[in-house]
Amino acid sequence: MVGPDCLLWLPGVVAVVRNEHRQVLLQRRSTAGLWTPLSGILEPGETPAAGVAREVTEETGVRVVVERLAAVTSSPPVRHSNGHRAQYLELVFACRPAGPGQLPRVCDDESVEVGWFALDALPSMSERMRELIALVEKDEPRAWFTPAS
Template identity: 50%
Template sequence: MPVPEFLLALRRHVGHGLLPLVGVTAVVIGEEGEVLLHRRADDGRWSTPGGILEPEEEPARAVVREVREETGVEVEVERLASVAAQEPFTYPNGDRVQFLDLAFRCRPVGGAPDTSGDETLEVRWFGPDALPDMPRRILDRIGYAREDRTDPFYVT
């Protein structure tokens, strides 16, 4: 997954220290309740599409962009599904991050699964009871997006 230029510039100043970043994630749910996932090129694992919020970017616009870039599918944001701080993570190069994840429930409105970008190995729709093995935090996002509620989940 390419690192945005603004983040590379910031890392030149702070080194590998822990950076708090805002991430956006899409839980794209189809008409039959299926979920759009992509298999990431960086670690080979299945995940919901998403990425880092860039400077001056609106979160809902960022999540639409990320879904298009990673899957080829065009989406419309329906609502904010959850707001959660993720556990700190260290990349193989030593960079440390902690994401505040804004997960949005989205619906597909066009496009088609596409793996021509450099971030994705595979794109597939999965039935609600046939999800692949994924970390608990991703399964939780999917669960929050499926709930029939108007307010997002957050820890109090």
């Protein structure tokens, strides 16, 4: 069943892209006007690392190297403009630009603004998005996840 009464469970990817100046690449989403790391939904059959790299390039024009899986989380349920409800299994990746000096630009209708921000001067965003960035900043060798209780 698909529709407003069904909660869709979807595979999502989140890219926390950090450059050599310790800045993070963010987008201000057109749907709610909120700043977030780059994110999207995997295409059928797409690997998560390829999907996260594709999403960053599609949304900002910046090519990235995916360095590691930093966290596995799930989003809170959301209601989209078409009335459908969804919740995302989020694979959060630490990424870096594939080369120096790449200037991000808005490349599709998902963003109204994109840019590099210093970690100590992030724009207004949800606490949850700040937590995802902080998980990547910890540079842990193993991915973070909520332990089973």
